[in-house]
Structures are given as structure tokens and as C-alpha cells.
Amino acid sequence: MMYVDFHSHLQDERIIDLSAVVERADKENVKFMFSCGTNEEDWGCLAGVSTKYKNVIPMFGLHPWYVYKASIEWKNKLEEYLDKYDAHVGECGLDGIKNIDMELQKEAFLYQLQVANDRSKVCVIHSAKVWGEMLSFIKSHANKNQELMFHSFSASVEIAQELAKYNSWFSLSASILGKKDSYYKRLWEVVPHDRIILETDSPDILPRDGGSKYSQNNLNEPANLPYIAAIIAEKFGFSVEEFMEIINNNSKQALKSWMKIDL
Numbered sequence: 671m672m673y674v675d676f677h678s679h680l681q682d683e684r685i686i687d688l689s690a691v692v693e694r695a696d697k698e699n700v701k702f703m704f705s706c707g708t709n710e711e712d713w714g715c716l717a718g719v720s721t722k723y724k725n726v727i728p729m730f731g732l733h734p735w736y737v738y739k740a741s742i743e744w745k746n747k748l749e750e751y752l753d754k755y756d757a758h759v760g761e762c763g764l765d766g767i768k769n770i771d772m773e774l775q776k777e778a779f780l781y782q783l784q785v786a787n788d789r790s791k792v793c794v795i796h797s798a799k800v801w802g803e804m805l806s807f808i809k810s811h812a813n814k815n816q817e818l819m820f821h822s823f824s825a826s827v828e829i830a831q832e833l834a835k836y837n838s839w840f841s842l843s844a845s846i847l848g849k850k851d852s853y854y855k856r857l858w859e860v861v862p863h864d865r866i867i868l869e870t871d872s873p874d875i876l877p878r879d880g881g882s883k884y885s886q887n888n889l890n891e892p893a894n895l896p897y898i899a900a901i902i903a904e905k906f907g908f909s910v911e912e913f914m915e916i917i918n919n920n921s922k923q924a925l926k927s928w929m930k931i932d933l
């Protein structure tokens with residue numbers, strides 16, 4: 671069975687031995703790893719990582735946690751990276767976990783949403799604890815045809831139903847675990863089945879159950895994706911084979927349309 675990790679941060683400085691991480695991913699059949707930049711300081715490192723490891727696909731963006739420390743040239747710099755690597759946009763979005771000025775977040779997010787739309791690129795979106803605000807933002811500013819990828823999606827079924835009216839991808843990580851059983855059944859009814867993909871968000875969101883094969887320094891890594899897929903499959907009431915057949919079709923579709931990679 672093959673796997674694609676659609677969201678991670680492999681340039682993160684907490685990862686001490688990236689070549690071992692990439693090797694273990696390979697061993698577990700994780701074929702590609704999308705890695706998202708978060709701020710001007712990690713874009714260069716991410717570019718280096720993606721040059722060194724051909725199965726690491728870079729995306730560049732300004733994460734809402736870092737909007738307050740962006741330089742005045744961040745937009746130009748971002749567009750240079752997007753041009754040079756023909757990259758998709760993200761991680762960007764809105765956050766309610768850290769107490770960061772919402773107007774500043776919205777300005778940066780709007781710009782990135784529009785840049786992605788202008789370039790016909792996917793916009794990879796972070797949304798945490800502000801789903802109501804996210805939904806009204808999308809309703810006011812997103813182009814109906816532009817591709818949106820909601821990473822670590824774990825919002826309510828009602829929000830999912832609204833976002834499904836857009837050209838949305840729902841990327842699931844271990845953050846979706848721990849909901850009531852009824853949630854998964856209802857979510858499955860409203861989310862288009864050809865738009866569900868998987869991610870680890872490494873080095874974050876290590877499953878809390880302690881079952882992951884790789885958990886050095888309590889960090890998550892792409893090689894845990896088969897385990898994460900298995901526990902998510904169970905929540906949705908599928909065998910891992912049934913679930914991965916759906917996910918693999920979607921992953922192939924996404925790789926083909928986003929990256930012109932034919933698997």
C-alpha cells in the first residue's frame with residue numbers, strides 16, 4: 671500500500687536527523703511528503719530540503735502565528751519562492767489558539783488566498799478555533815473554483831457541509847481522533863469522498879494513544895502515516911484496505927492535478 675503525506679513541516683528545526691526521517695518514510699511506503707513553509711525564516715531551509723530530497727514537495731506561505739514578525743518585503747519574497755519552485759501556497763489561514771491580532775492575520779491570509787487564486791495554485795489553510803470566522807472569510811473572499819486544502823480538518827459537520835460547497839480538499843490527521851463516534855458517520859455523509867486526503871503534520875500531532883511506531887523526542891514523522899491511516903479508518907468504520915483504496919485514488923488525483931505526477 672502506498673501513502674502520501676499531504677502536510678508536514680520537514681524543515682522544522684526540531685527534526686535533528688532528516689535523512690533518517692526520509693529513509694523511514696520510504697521504508698513505510700510514504701512516497702511523497704508535502705512540506706509547508708511557515709515564515710520567511712524557514713522558506714530557505716525548506717527550499718534546501720526539497721532540493722536534497724526529491725520526494726519532499728515544498729509549499730510556501732506565511733502561517734498566522736508569524737504574521738506579526740514578517741518583514742515589509744515578505745510578499746515579494748514569498749512570490750519569488752512560489753515562482754522559483756512553481757509551488758502551491760501555504761500554510762496560511764486564521765488562528766484562535768495564540769493571541770495574535772486578527773486584522774493582521776486576515777490581511778496576510780487574504781493576500782495569500784488571492785495569490786493562490788491568481789496563480790491557479792492550491793491554498794493550504796490552517797484554521798484553529800475560529801471556524802465561524804474562517805467560514806465567513808471564505809464566503810466573502812474565496813473564488814468558488816479555486817482549490818482550497820483545509821489541513822488537519824476537524825471542524826464540525828455543519829462547517830464541513832458549507833466548505834464542501836467550495837473546491838475544497840479535506841486533509842485528515844491525528845487531530846480528528848477523539849471525537850464522538852457519531853461525528854465520523856455524519857462527517858462521512860457530508861464530505862465528498864473524492865476530496866479526503868491524509869497528513870501527519872509532522873513534527874506535530876503525534877497520535878496521543880502511544881501506538882505510533884516512530885516517536886523519537888515525542889515528534890511525529892511521515893513514517894507514522896500508515897498507523898494514522900489505520901486508526902482513522904477504524905473511526906470511519908472501514909478496514910484499512912477499504913479506506914486506503916479511497917484515499918489512494920484521491921492522492922493520485924491530487925498528485926496528478928497539482929504536480930503532474932502520474933502514479
Ligand SMILES: [Zn+2]
Binds near residue numbers: 677678706821
Ligand atoms: Zn502545519
